[in-house]
Amino acid sequence: MLIIGALLLFRLVGYNFVFALNSANDAYAIPSGPFYHFLAALVFNNPLLTLIIVGSFLFWSLPSMIANTFMPIRSFFAWSFDRLMPEKLSEVDERFHSPVPAILLANVIIAALLIWSVYSSQFQILLA
Numbered sequence: 114m115l116i117i118g119a120l121l122l123f124r125l126v127g128y129n130f131v132f133a134l135n136s137a138n139d140a141y142a143i144p145s146g147p148f149y150h151f152l153a154a155l156v157f158n159n160p161l162l163t164l165i166i167v168g169s170f171l172f173w174s175l176p177s178m179i180a181n182t183f184m185p186i187r188s189f190f191a192w193s194f195d196r197l198m199p200e201k202l203s204e205v206d207e208r209f210h211s212p213v214p215a216i217l218l219a220n221v222i223i224a225a226l227l228i229w230s231v232y233s234s235q236f237q238i239l240l241a
Contacts, residue, residue, distance in 0.1 A: 114165075114169050115169065115173070118153065118166075122153070134152070153166055154166050154167065185219045185222070185223075186212065186215050186216050186219045189202045189212070189215040189218055189219060190202060190203055190212045190215045193215065201214050202214050202215045202218060203215070
């Protein structure tokens with residue numbers, strides 16, 4: 114739906130219009146960014162279409178969350194299996210069949226990064 118929407122946008126309004134929107138100056142008075150899904154919701158005053166457009170952008174990150182959650186755990190497990198990290202991280206729980214120590218380590222690191230990002234401005238500076 115995203116690709117079809119982008120193709121329709123460029124077909125209907127043209128490249129120059131999209132370029133002008135993305136290089137807006139002080140005269141641009143709309144309080145939101147000039148994103149094509151926002152403009153499509155304004156042009157077509159249809160609540161169902163607006164809900165579909167907003168919903169598609171609201172939930173686009175859900176599939177990527179799964180991969181981003183498992184990636185550090187798998188890395189810790191693999192590094193431990195290769196003896197680059199302590200062997201404890203490659204232990205698999207008998208009951209759950211998962212590397213619980215690697216999961217706990219990943220959660221501790223993620224929680225520490227979350228606390229650092231909330232309470233310090235240095236995180237944003239480093240990220241930028």
